[in-house]
Amino acid sequence: MQFKDIIGQSDLKKSLVETVKNGRISHAQLFLGKGVNGKFALAVAYAQYINCPDRTETDSCGVCLSCKKYNAMSHPDLFFSFPVNKSSKGGGDSDAKSREGGVNRSTSSKDLISTMFYKDWLSYLNSTHYYPELQSWYKKINIENKQGIINVEEARRIVRDVSFKPVEAPYKILIIWQPEKMNMSSANVLLKFFEEPPAHTIIIMVADEKDQLLKTIQSRFQIIPVPRIDDFELYAYLKTKYSNFPENQVKNAVALSDGDLQRAEHILGDGEQMKEHFMLFQSWMRMCYKKGSLEEIKTFVEKVSRIGRENQKHFLNYSLRLIRQSLLINYGHPSLNKLTHYESEWLTKFSPFIHINNGIQLTEKFEQAIFEVGRNASASVLFMKLSLDLSVLLKIPQ
Ligand SMILES: [Zn+2]
Known part of the structure; x- marks a missing residue:
């Protein structure tokens, strides 16, 4: 490098x-x-x-x-x-034999060391051009539902x-x-x-x-x-790499990425995870606002408890971003250029529910949840508590 x-x-x-x-x-x-x-x-x-x-x-x-x-x-x-961590399949990954040192079923988590994963590590670094990111690394070693x-x-x-x-x-x-x-x-x-x-x-x-x-x-x-990647530099890089993409699409990805290469490429790709998070957030907000939706909330909590900590953190960060954007829209400072088309369309309807009487509390609840996920709190307890708090806060009148 x-x-x-x-x-x-x-x-x-x-x-x-x-x-x-x-x-x-x-x-x-x-x-x-x-x-x-x-x-x-x-x-x-x-x-x-x-x-x-x-x-x-x-x-x-x-x-x-x-x-x-x-x-x-x-x-x-x-x-x-x-x-690193041990995958739920019992080994460090499905191809443990190919790795130096090797991880097998009898290796206990406390004995795991990173050199056992060195081959995976090298191929992962090459595939990301030395721009690693935790969640995709966990995916590489099959521990998406755990923390390394x-x-x-x-x-x-x-x-x-x-x-x-x-x-x-x-x-x-x-x-x-x-x-x-x-x-x-x-x-x-x-x-x-x-x-x-x-x-x-x-x-x-x-x-x-x-x-x-x-x-x-x-x-x-x-x-x-180390600062975020400069927008101009990121644009120049992506424009060359994705030369078949329309210029506006690349510009949009740069604007939404906050100087983060992975995020920009994600948006340029199918943006699958972002869209999944959007849909999850959308239905979550609906059920928290609706009366008598405890069963629905329980199903949501079960689902989100299974997506793994890093993914939960991403989801909560994503949710917090939409809450903040809603406040901005509601107070006449929309930065709609930082939203995708489907986000801005939905947020114009959702934003009236986020206002001066609940905005700060909502933001704090999400920040607290992000902190707690990082501290290994129980995901089901955390998301249930947060859902109940949201049910109260979203109904506060403007
Ligand atoms: Zn040299």
């Missing part, structure tokens, strides 16, 4: 290059930013740049032995850690693997994707490691949410904010 392969982010690329030129590479860095904005690809390109003996003023060479090994993700001084974790066994594995001297590069580089998925025990093991990392070691964590990391861990890392 080279800087030139990453969409936009030119200021950040420049400042990363500067750290190498000035010999001021921090040994613990946290690449932080929401969504699929290229932060992971940047971390890999930065690592490759640091270790490339023939790097230029702007990028790694791409052809030296070190770069070749980076391209194949086989460099002996490059390490990854990422969340970075457990204590994985933390010990990291400490073991990274403790040796670099084999051939100036630096060993460890990239931890989604460190938010550490639990308390693994965080404690890693905290000690982060406090006194071995010499010639650089640790890069790539995260969406700083607040889900222990404060003591946060304080060990230099934070590198």
Whole structure:
């Protein structure tokens, strides 16, 4: 992965290059930013740049032995850690035998480490062009209904693997994707490691949410904010990739994507998940408003409890977005260009129900639910409680 392969982010690329030129590479860095904005690809390109003996003023060479090994993700001084879990099918995935280390039915969840999933990880990274996203990763390893974790066994594995001297590069580089998925025990093991990392070691964590990391861990890392992808850059990229699409459709996807590559491509594709969430939200709001719909609500809660945590989080975030847009429409500040055709059509009818007397409370209820889903609250309790709250709030008159 080279800087030139990453969409936009030119200021950040420049400042990363500067750290190498000035010999001021921090040994613990946290690449932080929401969504699929290229932060992971940047971390890999930065690592490759640091270790490339023939790097230029702007990028790694791409052809030296070190770069070749980076391209194949086989460099002996490059390490990854990422969340995994055991699939409901009993193994790590349906093709466990093909994986190094292997995951079989007898491997318990607490013994799972990310290296057992390395082949899946590589093929996943290649398929996403190094723009990973949690939900599609879970899908790849068949754990859509669970959360991946970075457990204590994985933390010990990291400490073991990274403790040796670099084999051939100036630096060993460890990239931890989604460190938010550490639990308390693994965080404690890693905290000690982060406090006194071995010499010639650089640790890069790539995260969406700083607040889900222990404060003591946060304080060990230099934070590198990674902004959303610039609209113009995202448009230029998508226009080339989807050259057969009408220009307006690409522009629309960029406007709706909030600088998130995956979201933009999703909208450009069939937008299946978004449409599913829209329909689910629509029927949910109807049943919460209607009197005597407890049975319907129970069926809804059962359904939504089965879609998996990450999907629930996406759905709640999506719902919150529609609530906010409704408030904007109701108060004469519609940003209809940020809505799809079917969303804006329905929201013009729904928005009168979201107003000054319930808007703030509704927003808070959704924010609370999103927080709780992230904290592993019981989905059925959470969605039932939220539905009952909505039933009351939606009936408050304007
Ligand atoms: Zn090179």
